[in-house]
Amino acid sequence: MVTRCAYDVIKVLNQIPARDRCGLRAAEASILRQEVADLVVTASLQVDGFLAEVDSETGQVRGVHDTLSDNRDSKVSNSTLWSAVGTGGGAVGSSLALVNKAATAGNWVAATFGGIGTIFGFRGWYQQLHSSKACFPKGDTQCHPLPFDPKDCTPTMLFHLVFPERPDASCHSNYDFAIDEYLDGGWREKLTGPWLAEAADKAKKENRKKLASCKSDPHACLEAEEPYLFVRNEKPGKVSIDDLTDRANKLSDLRSAVSLMNRDLSRLTETLAQELHCPPQ
Numbered sequence: 001m002v003t004r005c006a007y008d009v010i011k012v013l014n015q016i017p018a019r020d021r022c023g024l025r026a027a028e029a030s031i032l033r034q035e036v037a038d039l040v041v042t043a044s045l046q047v048d049g050f051l052a053e054v055d056s057e058t059g060q061v062r063g064v065h066d067t068l069s070d071n072r073d074s075k076v077s078n079s080t081l082w083s084a085v086g087t088g089g090g091a092v093g094s095s096l097a098l099v100n101k102a103a104t105a106g107n108w109v110a111a112t113f114g115g116i117g118t119i120f121g122f123r124g125w126y127q128q129l130h131s132s133k134a135c136f137p138k139g140d141t142q143c144h145p146l147p148f149d150p151k152d153c154t155p156t157m158l159f160h161l162v163f164p165e166r167p168d169a170s171c172h173s174n175y176d177f178a179i180d181e182y183l184d185g186g187w188r189e190k191l192t193g194p195w196l197a198e199a200a201d202k203a204k205k206e207n208r209k210k211l212a213s214c215k216s217d218p219h220a221c222l223e224a225e226e227p228y229l230f231v232r233n234e235k236p237g238k239v240s241i242d243d244l245t246d247r248a249n250k251l252s253d254l255r256s257a258v259s260l261m262n263r264d265l266s267r268l269t270e271t272l273a274q275e276l277h278c279p280p281q
Contacts, residue, residue, distance in 0.1 A: 005181070006039040010272065036272065040265050043178040047261050050157075050179055053172050054255045057155040058248055064136050065244040071132060136228075136244070139236035148233060156232040158250055162192055162219055170232055179258060187257045192222075195250065199225040 013021075013032040021029040135143040137154040146152075153171040160169045164180065175183070183191075199222040200214045214221035223230055228243035229250065239247075 006036050006043070006268070009036050009039065037269075040269055043176075044262055044265050046176040046178055047258060047265075050175065050258055051255060053155045054157050054251055054258075057157055058251050058255075060137065060154050061244050061248045061251070064134050064239070065241060065248070068132060068134055068241045068244070133238040133240045133243075135236050136231055136239045137233050137236050143236045143238055145234055145236055152233070154233055156230060157254060158247070159230050159232070161188060161254060162195075162222060162230075164188070168234075170234060173232075179261065182258070182261050182264075191250075191253055191257060192219075195226075196222055202226075 009032055013029060013036065016025050016029050016032075020026075135141075138146055138152055140146065155171045156169060156173045159166075159173055160175050161183065163169075196218040200211065200218065202225045203214045203221055204211045214225075226246070227237055228239045229247050231237035231239065
């Protein structure tokens with residue numbers, strides 16, 4: 001199916017002399033105007049649908065993110081509590097050590113509780129930096145994909161942005177023609193350029209062989225270095241809080257770029273209303 005662009009229809013309409021649009025060729029002009037209006041409305045609705053899919057994915061990302069954050073905060077709270085207990089016990093031991101008869105016992109108490117406080121203090125610091133991981137989207141304990149259920153469908157809206165030629169995007173993750181054309185106008189490179197550079201930097205820190213492969217295929221490099229951006233129903237994977245935050249941030253960038261399309265469509269219709277009107281008789 002050949003998709004017609006509003007711009008092509010506008011060019012045809014603009015070729016009709018201004019006086020003829022409401023005279024000899026009024027019917028033709030009216031049909032062309034209606035076609036332009038239909039294409040603009042369709043594109044606007046496609047943008048709304050696209051943003052809804054991005055929001056759906058972001059919501060599922062946030063759900064897993066919040067669960068992991070709650071688990072981490074609970075562990076950190078426990079470590080903080082025991083660290084406080086250790087600090088308090090150390091203070092008691094220090095007080096006992098000031099008394100001659102209890103000096104030895106006080107030193108033992110201070111050393112024991114001081115050690116407890118140090119261990120749990122370090123544990124809390126470690127837990128803040130190293131959170132547990134979860135399978136995203138849903139999968140078994142080994143992150144093997146579960147039998148497909150439409151209600152559990154998770155879009156992967158970044159996939160088609162980075163790999164527009166690959167057909168394996170799933171769960172409503174392909175873009176409509178108008179959105180693809182809009183992103184190809186410069187937004188695709190503007191969005192993905194920093195991501196590709198970031199992946200190349202990660203590969204550079206690991207080894208030269210990886211960096212060489214990144215230079216030959218930067219998009220594959222991004223998928224290899226940051227696979228959590230593309231895990232999907234058919235290929236779930238273990239992700240951390242930081243992974244999910246990064247994915248949500250990139251989805252927000254994509255959402256912001258595509259939402260501007262509605263602004264441009266409104267400006268287009270405003271210009272058409274001014275430029276393609278019937279002249280006064």
